[in-house]
Amino acid sequence: MIYREAGDFSTTYQQDSQTFPIRFDRYRYYAILAVAFLLVPFFINDYWANAILLPFLIYAIAAIGLNILVGYCGQVSLGTGGFMAVGAYACYKLMTSFPDVNIFFHVILAGFVTAGVGVIFGLPSLRIKGFYLAVATLAAQFFLVWMFNKFGWFYNYSASGQINAPERSVFGIVVTGPNTHAWATYLFCLVFCVGAALIARNLTRGTMGRTWMAIRDMDIAAEIIGVNPLKAKMTAFAVSSFFVGVAGALFFSVYLGAVEVTEAFGIQKSFIVLFMIIIGGMGSIFGSFAGAAFIVLLPVFLKNVLVGGFGWATDVAAHLELMILGGLIITFLILEPHGLAAFWKTIKEKLRLWPFPH
Amino acid sequence: MPDQVLFAMEVTLNGLMAGVLYSLVALGFVLIFKASGIFNYAQGVMALFAAATLVGIMDGQVPFSHLINAIFGTDLHHFGWHVPALLAIVLTVGVMIVLAWLVQKLVMRHLVNQEPIILFMATIGLAYFLEGLSDLMWGSSIKTLDVGLPQGINDTIDRVTFDAFGYGFFIDNLDIVAAIIAALLVIALMAFNQYTKEGRALRAVADDHQAALSVGISLNFIWVLVWSLAGFVALVAGMMWGAKSGVQFSLSLIALKALPVLMLGGFTSIPGAIVGGLIIGVGEKLFEFLIGPMVGGATENWFAYVLALLFLVFRPQGLFGEKIIERV
Numbered sequence: 001m002i003y004r005e006a007g008d009f010s011t012t013y014q015q016d017s018q019t020f021p022i023r024f025d026r027y028r029y030y031a032i033l034a035v036a037f038l039l040v041p042f043f044i045n046d047y048w049a050n051a052i053l054l055p056f057l058i059y060a061i062a063a064i065g066l067n068i069l070v071g072y073c074g075q076v077s078l079g080t081g082g083f084m085a086v087g088a089y090a091c092y093k094l095m096t097s098f099p100d101v102n103i104f105f106h107v108i109l110a111g112f113v114t115a116g117v118g119v120i121f122g123l124p125s126l127r128i129k130g131f132y133l134a135v136a137t138l139a140a141q142f143f144l145v146w147m148f149n150k151f152g153w154f155y156n157y158s159a160s161g162q163i164n165a166p167e168r169s170v171f172g173i174v175v176t177g178p179n180t181h182a183w184a185t186y187l188f189c190l191v192f193c194v195g196a197a198l199i200a201r202n203l204t205r206g207t208m209g210r211t212w213m214a215i216r217d218m219d220i221a222a223e224i225i226g227v228n229p230l231k232a233k234m235t236a237f238a239v240s241s242f243f244v245g246v247a248g249a250l251f252f253s254v255y256l257g258a259v260e261v262t263e264a265f266g267i268q269k270s271f272i273v274l275f276m277i278i279i280g281g282m283g284s285i286f287g288s289f290a291g292a293a294f295i296v297l298l299p300v301f302l303k304n305v306l307v308g309g310f311g312w313a314t315d316v317a318a319h320l321e322l323m324i325l326g327g328l329i330i331t332f333l334i335l336e337p338h339g340l341a342a343f344w345k346t347i348k349e350k351l352r353l354w355p356f357p358h
Numbered sequence: 359m360p361d362q363v364l365f366a367m368e369v370t371l372n373g374l375m376a377g378v379l380y381s382l383v384a385l386g387f388v389l390i391f392k393a394s395g396i397f398n399y400a401q402g403v404m405a406l407f408a409a410a411t412l413v414g415i416m417d418g419q420v421p422f423s424h425l426i427n428a429i430f431g432t433d434l435h436h437f438g439w440h441v442p443a444l445l446a447i448v449l450t451v452g453v454m455i456v457l458a459w460l461v462q463k464l465v466m467r468h469l470v471n472q473e474p475i476i477l478f479m480a481t482i483g484l485a486y487f488l489e490g491l492s493d494l495m496w497g498s499s500i501k502t503l504d505v506g507l508p509q510g511i512n513d514t515i516d517r518v519t520f521d522a523f524g525y526g527f528f529i530d531n532l533d534i535v536a537a538i539i540a541a542l543l544v545i546a547l548m549a550f551n552q553y554t555k556e557g558r559a560l561r562a563v564a565d566d567h568q569a570a571l572s573v574g575i576s577l578n579f580i581w582v583l584v585w586s587l588a589g590f591v592a593l594v595a596g597m598m599w600g601a602k603s604g605v606q607f608s609l610s611l612i613a614l615k616a617l618p619v620l621m622l623g624g625f626t627s628i629p630g631a632i633v634g635g636l637i638i639g640v641g642e643k644l645f646e647f648l649i650g651p652m653v654g655g656a657t658e659n660w661f662a663y664v665l666a667l668l669f670l671v672f673r674p675q676g677l678f679g680e681k682i683i684e685r686v
Contacts, residue, residue: 076475124667124670124671127670127671127674128667128670128671128674129674129682130474131397131474131478131625132621132625132670132674132676134478135617135618135620135621135663135666136621136663136666136667136670138614138617138618138663139660139663139664139666139667141663142659142660142663143660143663143664145659146656146657146659146660149656150653150654150655150656151654220684220685267614271482274479274482275479275482278475278476278479310428312428313424313428315424315493315498316424316425316428316494319424319490319491319493319494319498320425320490320494321490322486322487322489322490322493323486323487323490323491323494324490325483325486325487325490326483326484326485326486326487326488326489326490327483327487328483329479329480329482329483329486330465330480330483330484330487333469333472333476333479333480333483334465334468334469334480337469337472337473337476
């Protein structure tokens, strides 16, 4: 009854083109933001931050980035792990080379560096399409990981080949290194996550997003109506890599603290982020969040049930977990190939009619 | 002849042998892609699953023993018998056919007419599932696979080349056997495609699904058939790789190695898979030998992909792929 447009009059163009046209949606959005910013930091503890909230926020940024490329522009990429590694290493080099600059700017700059790398590896997309492109992006994945492993300059010639995040603070509050508080790291990531969602949402409904979607739906037709494919594809690669790079930088500096590149940013990472947007829904910002939440929560949930509930050995539980994850992905694809976002849309359509469906 | 040239020749020969093994995996991909348009990422994990099943049956392991022990508190592990290799292979082929039927029945049937990317994701899901299943059924430890294939340096080649050049080439017997088996497999597949009724039906389906349906070919049967064939190819690949480096998780990563092979050769061409495999095998070994030491080695990790990427920029459909025609 409360979820409908009726009675919600727009009197200015601005009101007419806002992100959430339905009043209830808008208030729900403000409420979620208020809870995330004002309530959660007071109740958060280390377990919740490290097991659920930080990975969720960081993966959500990465998923938004990949969604722009795959969901909005239709260019399938399996190089996410490699681009996240670029973000992480760029952030590390910046942090150690310019210790006086605020880490906030380092993370942003790491995003820009990744955007540049993304554009270079995106160039072949002008010639290669579909699966061929997906496999071609694997070149980025393997080459970048190899590069960070082999050249000592990237990890400052440390003996272990790992990179460790030095202690840095924002407004005097420590956000990286070993002496952080859960609420500080959480808020730091949350700011980036909300910023990424806002930017992505507004980019995708503007001119840029429309050219991306035109390329996705049919690139030749898009070219004929005057979309410049070079510009559209390169901006998609740049914006996507920017977000993925920011996610990588946060993943390294705030979440893990110490990173070994093949382990943290291997091919598995690329697949996990791709799963998120498939399960969440391609071409949807909400879908990126839903997918990230699903993939982050599922292993935690299964572990608690199988190991904690039944008391099974961890290796048996780990194998079962893989099977269940695989099975769920297949089930999801069969039941709702367009992801959780499509599911959510159906619910909203139903809600608008409720309680008088006829 | 100077030593460098001889080394390079040896490296090339070894690269050819490695390339044959890549081709074996790529073949399974091509079979399924041609017949159903599905890009089967699970091919590598199928090889792992097949090899693990083969070892499990040969050693008489109790399937799911870890799970059963965890639930019922029993202590099962082995039946206590050993199955001869040939019988075990036949049984494993049976398992792979059942698996193919289940995949068709439970997964692919429900995804007909979906976009290729959705099907691709489903096979990734399948890969996760099979990986978990394989570990759960047979345990995740590294197993040695011994089906009686010869191993170690081939003395004849060593002696002959030593007499001719004063330097003996090191070539593994297993690689030679693998090359012969791969050649036989390709000839058998070609013959099957060309001369049997099922093979003809398979080609018809690959050409046009609807037209094939309309002349009375059962798509369901054909798809079970190609998945079984792919399962069989996976078993052969799993046996070769398993005998070479043990049956373990890294076996499933050969799927990733097969991808650039496919891109180079074209997704739809069986000869393409072979030639692509050889090019990649030789290319990455030679590159590692010549350029590798200058950039710190381990270039094998990425060389194949970068080669395929550069190649595709000039010829987007691969070497033997069907020409991509785009219409609006």
